[in-house]
Amino acid sequence: MLLLEILYYCFVVVVGIQVVYFGIIFGSFAFCKPVSISKKNIPVSIIICAKNEAGNIKKYLPSILNQEYPEFEVVLINDASHDETLDVFEGFARDHKNIKIVNVKNVEAFWAKKKYALTLGIKAATHNQLLFTDADCEPVSNQWISEMASHFSTENTVILGYGAYHKIKKSFLNKLIRYETVLTAIQYFSFAQIGTPFMGVGRNLAYHRDEFFKANGFINHIDVRSGDDDLFINEVASSDNTAVCFTPDSFTTSQPKLSFKNWFRQKRRHISTAHRYKFSHKALLALFYSSQLLFWVLSIILFIFLFNWPFVILLIVFRCTIQLLVVGVSAKKLNETDLVFLLPVLELFLIGFQLTIFITNLISKPNYWK
Structure with a gap:
């Protein structure tokens, strides 16, 4: 129970981080004209x-x-x-x-x-x-x-x-x-x-x-x-x-x-440059991606054990609502509104895809233009 309680409070922190990213940082683009x-x-x-x-x-x-x-x-x-x-x-x-x-x-x-x-x-x-x-x-x-x-x-x-x-x-x-x-x-x-x-x-x-x-x-x-x-x-x-x-x-x-094979190769090359970004940029991006991953991992764990499940559901709905609003408004600006209906599915697939690329790039470095 102690472990689950620790995971729960970690989950609360992760949700807070995600809300800051989607609601404040990404909202700066979504709600600007x-x-x-x-x-x-x-x-x-x-x-x-x-x-x-x-x-x-x-x-x-x-x-x-x-x-x-x-x-x-x-x-x-x-x-x-x-x-x-x-x-x-x-x-x-x-x-x-x-x-x-x-x-x-x-x-x-x-x-x-x-x-x-x-x-x-x-x-x-x-x-x-x-x-x-x-x-x-x-x-x-x-x-x-x-x-x-x-x-x-x-x-x-x-x-x-x-x-x-x-x-x-x-x-x-x-x-x-x-x-x-x-x-x-x-x-x-x-x-x-x-x-x-x-x-x-x-x-x-x-x-x-x-x-x-x-x-x-x-x-x-x-x-x-x-x-x-x-x-x-x-x-x-x-x-x-x-x-x-x-x-x-x-x-x-x-x-x-x-x-998928060709896209995987393309994204490996793109993502391989991120380690050369300025430290502050790497930190901000790493915090966003890690909090995304942890949000879903902790959600699944807490659901399996039904730990404080009413509050877990409330936090999931709160975060996903803000995400849906911000991404939806942004997608409309970029003429990509058809993606909004599949948002949770696309997010989960993308998280897995990016994690696979990260691990692959640790093993071998892509080094090509064409």
């Missing part, structure tokens, strides 16, 4: 790094080139592809004068891979305002550049956007991928809202080129193959220079993985 900013016509360079992406470039580059924006260029980086990516680039460049091609050859590609290729592209860019996306991404509207660029100012030199994934009907994996994406977005938008930005996603991210050079590019994490987006933002973003953009016209969408 998009800032109304007048559109700017500052010149922008779009940076797209591609490795063996000929098909995706053909499919999605037109949505970039057809943006309604007065002055922008598209810097296309061929990262030592062995398919027709470079030929596709050159074909588009013949018809569009605002395309600049950076060709990284195989003899150069051994060093830092994608980060080296991106560095060459950033240096080749004409304009100081840089807007990043991936080869398999497309903006949801022709106002993407306008929406993201409008947040640049003398103070705001880092802009965090939302990169969604295409919806696939009757696919649980697709819902799980999109739920993880929404939860991640809630986290980085919320932390930015409270003045401690910790990451961004390369599918939809903008920053001033001066930030890149002040940080000496990717040099502080050049030994890590991934992290050109989240590690860089973790290094340069602050409460003074970071803005968030989550208006519906500012979103991008991309193709999700179609198998």
Whole structure:
């Protein structure tokens, strides 16, 4: 009984932690309104790094080139592809004068891979305002550049956007991928809202080129193959220079993985960079994930032994109600409302999935770009 009593009080503390995260921290994003900013016509360079992406470039580059924006260029980086990516680039460049091609050859590609290729592209860019996306991404509207660029100012030199994934009907994996994406977005938008930005996603991210050079590019994490987006933002973003953009016209969408194996490999690479975050960010994220796990583990244990079960049920309902409210409002902002109905199931699957990745990464480290 003493052990169960200890577990019960631990459960009360865990519920309190979860309520603080969902109700206060994540609520800072859920219940804020998009800032109304007048559109700017500052010149922008779009940076797209591609490795063996000929098909995706053909499919999605037109949505970039057809943006309604007065002055922008598209810097296309061929990262030592062995398919027709470079030929596709050159074909588009013949018809569009605002395309600049950076060709990284195989003899150069051994060093830092994608980060080296991106560095060459950033240096080749004409304009100081840089807007990043991936080869398999497309903006949801022709106002993407306008929406993201409008947040640049003398103070705001880092802009965090939302990169969604295409919806696939009757696919649980697709819902799980999109739920993880929404939860991640809630986290980085919320932390930015409270003045401690910790990451961004390369599918939809903008920053001033001066930030890149002040940080000496990717040099502080050049030994890590991934992290050109989240590690860089973790290094340069602050409460003074970071803005968030989550208006519906500012979103991008991309193709999700179609198998658990491929998604598992992708997330291993993404999560492997987290140990390089600033200590305060690692502590905040670790506390959130551990409290999530403990919430469900302790709930199950206390239920099995029916220990103070009326109060346990009350605490579960209280926490889940706040979570449902905050995630539901946030999902509506991000056009992902269909996920809310499966929230408990998706959460449990995601916790197990992330725990598996954490254990796997302890055993062997992923170290690849493509």
